[in-house]
Amino acid sequence: MTKQVHLAAHFPGVNNTTVWSDPAAGSHIEFGSFVRFAEAAERGKFDFLFLAEGLRLREQNGAIYDLDVVGRPDTFTVLAALAAVTEHLGLAGTINSTFNEPYEVARQFASLDHLSGGRAAWNVVTSWDAFTGENFRRGGFLAQDQRYERARTFLQTVTELLDSWRGDEVVADQQSGVFLADPDAGRFAHSDAHFDIAGRFDVPRSPQGRPVVFQAGDSEEGREFAASAADAIFSRHGTKEAGQAFYTDVKGRLEKYGRRREDLLILPAATFVIGDTDAEAAELAAEVRKQQVSGQTALRKLEEVWNRDLSGYDPDGPLPEVDPLVGEHTVAKGRASVRMNRDPLAVARDWREQAEAKGLSIRELMIEVSSRQNFIGSAATVAEQIDDLVQSDASDGFILVPHLTPGGLDPFVDAVVPLLQERGVYRTEYPGTTLRDNLGLPPLGAPA
Amino acid sequence: MSTHLHLAVALDGAGWHPAAWREPGARPTELLTPRYWVDLVQEAERGLLDLVTIEDGLSLQSTDRSGPDGRTDQVRGRLDAVQVAARVAPLTRSIGLVPTAVVTHTEPFHLSKAIATLDYVSTGRAGVRVKVSGSPAEAAHFGRRTLPELGSLDPADPQTQAALRELFDEAADWVEVLRRLWDSWEDDAEIRDVATGRFVDREKLHYIDFEGRSFSVKGPSITPRPPQGQPVVAALAHQAIPFELVGRSADLGFVTPADRADAGRVVGEVRAAQQAAGRAGETVHVWGDLVVFLDDDAATARARRERLDETAGAAYTSDALVFTGTPAELADLLTDWAAAGLTGYRLRPAALPHDLRQVTTGLVPELQRRGLFRTAYEADTLRGLLGLPRPANRYATV
Ligand SMILES: Cc1cc2nc3c(=O)[nH]c(=O)nc-3n(C[C@H](O)[C@H](O)[C@H](O)COP(=O)(O)O)c2cc1C
Numbered sequence: 034m035t036k037q038v039h040l041a042a043h044f045p046g047v048n049n050t051t052v053w054s055d056p057a058a059g060s061h062i063e064f065g066s067f068v069r070f071a072e073a074a075e076r077g078k079f080d081f082l083f084l085a086e087g088l089r090l091r092e093q094n095g096a097i098y099d100l101d102v103v104g105r106p107d108t109f110t111v112l113a114a115l116a117a118v119t120e121h122l123g124l125a126g127t128i129n130s131t132f133n134e135p136y137e138v139a140r141q142f143a144s145l146d147h148l149s150g151g152r153a154a155w156n157v158v159t160s161w162d163a164f165t166g167e168n169f170r171r172g173g174f175l176a177q178d179q180r181y182e183r184a185r186t187f188l189q190t191v192t193e194l195l196d197s198w199r200g201d202e203v204v205a206d207q208q209s210g211v212f213l214a215d216p217d218a219g220r221f222a223h224s225d226a227h228f229d230i231a232g233r234f235d236v237p238r239s240p241q242g243r244p245v246v247f248q249a250g251d252s253e254e255g256r257e258f259a260a261s262a263a264d265a266i267f268s269r270h271g272t273k274e275a276g277q278a279f280y281t282d283v284k285g286r287l288e289k290y291g292r293r294r295e296d297l298l299i300l301p302a303a304t305f306v307i308g309d310t311d312a313e314a315a316e317l318a319a320e321v322r323k324q325q326v327s328g329q330t331a332l333r334k335l336e337e338v339w340n341r342d343l344s345g346y347d348p349d350g351p352l353p354e355v356d357p358l359v360g361e362h363t364v365a366k367g368r369a370s371v372r373m374n375r376d377p378l379a380v381a382r383d384w385r386e387q388a389e390a391k392g393l394s395i396r397e398l399m400i401e402v403s404s405r406q407n408f409i410g411s412a413a414t415v416a417e418q419i420d421d422l423v424q425s426d427a428s429d430g431f432i433l434v435p436h437l438t439p440g441g442l443d444p445f446v447d448a449v450v451p452l453l454q455e456r457g458v459y460r461t462e463y464p465g466t467t468l469r470d471n472l473g474l475p476p477l478g479a480p481a
Numbered sequence: 482m483s484t485h486l487h488l489a490v491a492l493d494g495a496g497w498h499p500a501a502w503r504e505p506g507a508r509p510t511e512l513l514t515p516r517y518w519v520d521l522v523q524e525a526e527r528g529l530l531d532l533v534t535i536e537d538g539l540s541l542q543s544t545d546r547s548g549p550d551g552r553t554d555q556v557r558g559r560l561d562a563v564q565v566a567a568r569v570a571p572l573t574r575s576i577g578l579v580p581t582a583v584v585t586h587t588e589p590f591h592l593s594k595a596i597a598t599l600d601y602v603s604t605g606r607a608g609v610r611v612k613v614s615g616s617p618a619e620a621a622h623f624g625r626r627t628l629p630e631l632g633s634l635d636p637a638d639p640q641t642q643a644a645l646r647e648l649f650d651e652a653a654d655w656v657e658v659l660r661r662l663w664d665s666w667e668d669d670a671e672i673r674d675v676a677t678g679r680f681v682d683r684e685k686l687h688y689i690d691f692e693g694r695s696f697s698v699k700g701p702s703i704t705p706r707p708p709q710g711q712p713v714v715a716a717l718a719h720q721a722i723p724f725e726l727v728g729r730s731a732d733l734g735f736v737t738p739a740d741r742a743d744a745g746r747v748v749g750e751v752r753a754a755q756q757a758a759g760r761a762g763e764t765v766h767v768w769g770d771l772v773v774f775l776d777d778d779a780a781t782a783r784a785r786r787e788r789l790d791e792t793a794g795a796a797y798t799s800d801a802l803v804f805t806g807t808p809a810e811l812a813d814l815l816t817d818w819a820a821a822g823l824t825g826y827r828l829r830p831a832a833l834p835h836d837l838r839q840v841t842t843g844l845v846p847e848l849q850r851r852g853l854f855r856t857a858y859e860a861d862t863l864r865g866l867l868g869l870p871r872p873a874n875r876y877a878t879v
Binding site for chain 1 (some may be wrong): 500503507509510512513514515519536539540541542548549551552553554555556557558559560561563565567568569570571572586587588589590591594595597598599601602604618619621622623624625666671673674676679680681682683695696697698699700701703704705723753792
């Protein structure tokens with residue numbers, strides 16, 4: 034059977050792939066940018082719009098990082114406002130499970146689901162560090178090995194809160210005067226090492242029952258967490274080989290949780306550059322890469338692995354002779370990529386080999402390793418590549434990350450989407466009303 | 482100084498009377514739908530009101546302040562007020578949007594960016610009403626602290642006063658963090674300097690380094706300074722300690738006088754607190770809160786109130802004065818109390834949408850006839866409507 038491609042759109046933001054210096058680049062904060070971006074995604078019949086999150090401004094070498102886009106608006110507030118100007122598009126927010134509380138997050142997602150008619154999704158992330166914790170009154174941070182323990186119990190608790198309403202309690206019968214069918218609606222009690230809470234949850238059941246749940250970490254614990262509890266994974270593995278390996282690995286973990294392969298979608302992040310011809314697209318892509326990785330950006334990205342101030346190095350020269358400093362990372366703060374980098378010495382070895390073999394400078398190497406676009410070509414080429422990757426189980430679709438705000442999605446929507454539709458692998462109408470419907474996920478039963 | 486009164490409505494469920502949901506015009510099955518809230522706020526905007534507040538709390542509504550009451554005959558269940566305001570924002574143009582936020586259990590960092598973002602999505606119409614929670618049931622939803630049952634204690638009791646003092650001091654800290662975070666980006670921090678490759682000028686981003694008794698926050702915000710610079714901070718206050726919070730921290734206080742003389746006394750107390758906080762030179766609005774039952778003739782309004790009371794099985798009481806009568810009679814009262822120093826009013830419609838429509842189509846034209854209310858929106862931000870200047874950034878050096 035031909036698999037259907039899922040597509041979603043990641044609003045460009047705080048990372049070096051977002052090109053802010055282009056004359057066509059608009060605001061990353063003004064609501065008009067979000068509206069324009071969401072409208073393009075909905076025109077393209079995308080499943081959802083995705084917002085990342087960061088809870089502290091990044092720092093490098095002891096100063097606020099100023100080379101990339103800095104700043105972002107609040108997730109729930111933007112998504113609730115977008116619900117007013119879209120009709121079908123899912124609204125996916127990244128919300129951290131370390132610096133929030135289940136009662137609050139449950140009511141925020143339930144509210145978003147009500148206010149959007151069933152289009153809410155939650156990307157559960159687990160950044161845990163003390164650096165971020167300094168912005169929170171709890172001052173809280175977790176030991177790294179507790180991040181998924183808390184995430185798991187957090188998600189479990191949120192689910193219990195959302196399931197505390199079955200969905201038939203609000204009768205609001207003016208004649209009989211019965212507003213609630215059940216005097217105990219919303220009652221909950223949860224107690225474990227992280228949360229000891231009880232009472233009555235105050236948001237009745239929302240259209241989807243609970244938000245669609247995404248997971249985005251890449252570690253062994255992260256994959257296990259996703260296999261046990263997520264509806265979709267936002268992965269980093271967008272190439273064929275890596276995608277297939279990841280797909281096989283994660284889908285293989287489902288059975289032990291009593292879940293089927295179709296219960297968990299794998300959606301890698303993917304960038305794209307589209308031109309009239311493949312050659313034109315390749316030229317454009319090379320330009321974009323240079324904009325994404327300036328000499329300064331290259332040094333800063335190198336520091337993320339080296340864990341040393343490399344300001345003195347020439348980005349057009351060779352890699353540093355010194356090795357990365359292992360141990361606690363002190364140079365680049367507030368970056369998920371740093372948290373995910375477990376073996377800097379191995380990375381350095383690999384990069385030295387690559388640079389040597391191809392004769393690359395620091396900047397050239399960083400362009401090579403850090404900003405490869407997934408899809409480069411004419412619309413026909415890109416449509417074919419996407420179809421191929423999905424049919425060969427490298428993914429179930431892609432979360433597209435354009436390099437421009439807010440118009441970056443337009444070339445894809447206008448040129449590639451129609452070709453995917455012609456191939457019969459992409460919808461021409463939204464099949465359902467909720468995000469869960471549109472993702473083809475099994476409906477949730479009413480809670481017991 | 483304008484002679485116009487300021488006017489707001491306080492939106493909550495089907496209205497403030499517990500039986501309001503059973504009225505013929507009520508839409509009790511739609512209270513959790515966006516359409517319901519959009520309709521209400523658009524109606525308030527047709528009436529040229531300064532702002533709407535949206536009530537909220539971190540627990541199920543209850544007649545018992547200390548916890549759930551198990552009743553099934555009243556509206557139960559509600560949505561996050563900040564999101565309701567955000568959902569309405571793109572579909573309105575001029576009216577201020579002031580959701581309630583509970584300060585006792587929430588993170589000021591999260592709320593600061595949420596209200597800043599509400600200001601972006603509404604292009605300068607955001608405010609927040611800060612609310613302290615003394616409910617033990619609400620505390621149990623978070624499990625981080627236990628609170629004494631303030632509701633059951635004698636308000637004059639020193640222990641109650643001390644507990645209240647602690648909660649309100651924390652609220653003042655919370656607002657201070659909000660305001661510092663809003664200022665933590667200078668207005669021109671984003672420079673997009675292609676020549677040097679710098680997106681922001683990091684000299685214009687500031688750590689707030691807040692250290693308080695119960696929490697500390699580093700900053701800067703992740704959200705740039707909002708359009709109004711500082712969205713409007715409001716608080717409801719009934720007695721001395723809350724009056725101090727208004728005087729210290731708020732741009733707008735809602736108070737609940739029983740009559741004109743009481744209004745004068747309350748305004749005096751808030752002004753004294755404002756002075757004591759060193760803010761004598763700043764505009765701090767003090768608005769009277771009233772629950773309103775409004776109809777074209779007073780007998781109808783009274784009959785409606787009685788009918789609602791009978792349906793509810795009890796006479797309605799409130800912390801605020803309950804007004805029953807015609808829009809013209811209400812206009813008389815509002816004019817009279819304004820002489821005691823109130824600069825506006827927040828009306829709590831007893832039943833929605835009925836009493837809201839009476840405000841927009843009855844009270845507003847009546848006040849306009851008397852030259853006491855605007856005939857068009859004359860500013861496009863909430864601060865502008867309230868006559869509040871856009872504040873300078875405390876961290877900016879030039
Ligand atoms: C594709 C992708 C996107 C992510 N986006 C975010 C994000 O927006 N905000 C965040 O705090 N962490 C983000 N993360 C980080 C992870 O969610 C997680 O916190 C971190 O990777 C630690 O988990 P791990 O050890 O399982 O990788 C992302 C990770 C991946 C792979």
